[in-house]
Amino acid sequence: VSAGEPQAIGIDVGGTHLRAALLDKSGSIVQVVRHNLAGRTPEALLALLVKARAELKKTFDAIDTLPMGIGLAAQIWLESGTVAVAPNLGWHNVPFGKMLADAFGERVRMVNDLNAIAVGEAAYGAGAGCKELVCVFVGTGVGMGAVVGGEVMEGADGLATELGHIKVGPLDNGRLCGCGERGCLEAYASGRHLPDLLAEKVAQGLPSPLFDAVKGKADKLTAGAIDAAAQGNDAAAAALWVDITEHLGRAIGNVVTLFNPSMLVLGGGVFAAAPHLRRACVQRLQQCAARPASTHLQVRDTTLGDDAGIIGAALVAFHPPQSERRNRINKLSR
Numbered sequence: 205v206s207a208g209e210p211q212a213i214g215i216d217v218g219g220t221h222l223r224a225a226l227l228d229k230s231g232s233i234v235q236v237v238r239h240n241l242a243g244r245t246p247e248a249l250l251a252l253l254v255k256a257r258a259e260l261k262k263t264f265d266a267i268d269t270l271p272m273g274i275g276l277a278a279q280i281w282l283e284s285g286t287v288a289v290a291p292n293l294g295w296h297n298v299p300f301g302k303m304l305a306d307a308f309g310e311r312v313r314m315v316n317d318l319n320a321i322a323v324g325e326a327a328y329g330a331g332a333g334c335k336e337l338v339c340v341f342v343g344t345g346v347g348m349g350a351v352v353g354g355e356v357m358e359g360a361d362g363l364a365t366e367l368g369h370i371k372v373g374p375l376d377n378g379r380l381c382g383c384g385e386r387g388c389l390e391a392y393a394s395g396r397h398l399p400d401l402l403a404e405k406v407a408q409g410l411p412s413p414l415f416d417a418v419k420g421k422a423d424k425l426t427a428g429a430i431d432a433a434a435q436g437n438d439a440a441a442a443a444l445w446v447d448i449t450e451h452l453g454r455a456i457g458n459v460v461t462l463f464n465p466s467m468l469v470l471g472g473g474v475f476a477a478a479p480h481l482r483r484a485c486v487q488r489l490q491q492c493a494a495r496p497a498s499t500h501l502q503v504r505d506t507t508l509g510d511d512a513g514i515i516g517a518a519l520v521a522f523h524p525p526q527s528e529r530r531n532r533i534n535k536l537s538r
């Protein structure tokens with residue numbers, strides 16, 4: 205196999221668009237196409253995947269022979285490929301794995317987007333060669349992926365390491381998360397909830413020149429704007445940043461205590477746009493993590509950017525982790 209010859213297809217489905225790519229054996233992107241999501245239904249996404257594949261087929265005719273990995277911000281049942289919940293798409297219990305298999309055959313694998321990103325960063329990115337790595341992205345939601353002993357950690361059902369949905373608030377009357385549950389970390393510390401969270405601070409009587417200036421318009425209350433305001437005289441923004449720093453610092457610090465990774469890779473739109481918040485969170489997580497487990501910890505930013513998810517999804521499809529091995533063990537024991 206020569207360099208440049210496609211070995212796998214990697215696809216990253218984001219909140220607004222998808223990117224699909226052919227990758228060669230070195231993990232390099234040979235060809236990439238990008239499409240805006242026309243609709244959020246399973247049928248609309250499937251149609252877009254068919255279209256993207258047809259475009260890639262112009263570059264590589266034998267595309268049907270390649271494994272295909274699709275990274276999705278979702279909780280996905282490993283065996284069935286059913287999407288339990290995908291907050292960005294508004295999906296609950298969608299049998300998308302079956303739809304994909306019917307359309308493209310058996311060599312298609314869905315993977316949680318942060319699991320894909322962790323695999324990509326551990327293979328070719330910030331943690332190249334690293335066998336114990338944790339990725340935490342704070343963007344629209346809060347996501348985490350972990351590589352443990354060189355393999356992505358999936359859990360029994362593929363639902364492990366869902367950091368965004370650990371409970372940090374009351375279960376009965378806590379904030380409502382996009383997953384449908386209450387009290388999730390994501391509902392207290394992600395981009396999607398920033399406008400509401402700031403509005404709550406204002407409702408408590410804290411002054412906010414930012415909130416007043418944009419008349420509370422949600423699309424103007426971005427992570428970047430709040431980050432800048434929090435450095436000035438915006439008491440509501442500053443108080444919100446203290447809350448979020450505490451939530452994320454504790455949660456990520458606890459992950460370090462639990463996983464003892466050699467590297468923590470941080471990314472996502474909120475951290476990218478809000479450097480002051482990112483710095484405060486790193487300081488807080490280092491205070492919160494148990495000393496021994498964090499002694500050798502390196503904290504880095506993502507280096508592959510948007511490509512990490514594509515590369516990781518392709519790698520997971522090309523070299524299926526635990527599930528495949530478990531099937532092999534099941535066969536041996538029969």
Ligand SMILES: [Zn+2]
Binds near residue numbers: 369381383384385388
């Ligand atoms: Zn949740």
